[in-house]
Amino acid sequence: AAASKLQELTEGGFRRVIDDPHVERRDDVTRLVFTTGKLYYELVAEGRPNHVAVARVEELYPWPHEEVSRTVDMYPNVVEIVWAQEEPKNMGAWSFVAPRLRASAGNALIIRYVGRPERGSPAEGHFASHQAEQARIVSEAWAAPNVAGLRAPRMGAAR
Numbered sequence: 001a002a003a004s005k006l007q008e009l010t011e012g013g014f015r016r017v018i019d020d021p022h023v024e025r026r027d028d029v030t031r032l033v034f035t036t037g038k039l040y041y042e043l044v045a046e047g048r049p050n051h052v053a054v055a056r057v058e059e060l061y062p063w064p065h066e067e068v069s070r071t072v073d074m075y076p077n078v079v080e081i082v083w084a085q086e087e088p089k090n091m092g093a094w095s096f097v098a099p100r101l102r103a104s105a106g107n108a109l110i111i112r113y114v115g116r117p118e119r120g121s122p123a124e125g126h127f128a129s130h131q132a133e134q135a136r137i138v139s140e141a142w143a144a145p146n147v148a149g150l151r152a153p154r155m156g157a158a159r
Contacts (some may be wrong), residue, residue: 005067014058014084015058015067016057016058016059016064017055017057017067017068017070018055018056019053019055019059019071019074020053020054020055022044022048024050025050025052026074026075026076027052027076027077028050028051029051029052029053029075029077029078029084029157030051030057030076030077030078030079030080030144030145031051031052031053031078031079031080031081031143031144031145032052032053032071032072032075032081032082033052033053033054033055033081033082033083033084033095033114033140033141034042034054034055034056034057034068034081034082034083034101035055035056035057035083035084035086035092036056036057036058036060036081036085036093038056038086039084039085039086039137040056041141042086042134042138043084043138043141045119046138048142049142049144050115051144051145052076052080052141052142053075054141055068055071057097057099059124060093060096060097060137061096063097063100063104065100065103065104068100068101068104068105069104069105069106072104072105072106072109078109079109079145080110080112080145081105081109081110081111081112082100082111082112082113082114082138082141082144083097083111083112083113083114083115084114084115084140084141085103085114085115085116086115086116086134086137087116087120087122088115088116088117088118088119088122089113089115089116089117091119091122092115092119092120094113094115098113103130110145112136113133114137114141114150115137116133116137116142
């Protein structure tokens, strides 16, 4: 699933952010999940609820501000942005991404972290624990936005 087609290699180009190709109705999406690498494939492996779109960030530095902003703007009813990673909060991209994602998404949207809590070690220590933690991360990524009626107006000019 991670391999490129020959046509993409010969006629395409590198995309720093890849929008969700499986969203049928962008108006139904209220939660937009940004992620990288292997976790993307785990998130989309079993399908997802209609209210969630998953965008893959292929390059973290330099931060793809314009591409992220453009992706957010494609979903008019999104109220919550999620950064999902499998690394612990203090070891993955979150500390670098958080202020940049906020700047790209604007101040009107809720931004949440979904991943492992801060830890002293990147490993779970046991395969069954790793699998349980991965399942929790996927489940949290699919959860409905916890906004209880909150819907701030989107301010495209602020981006």
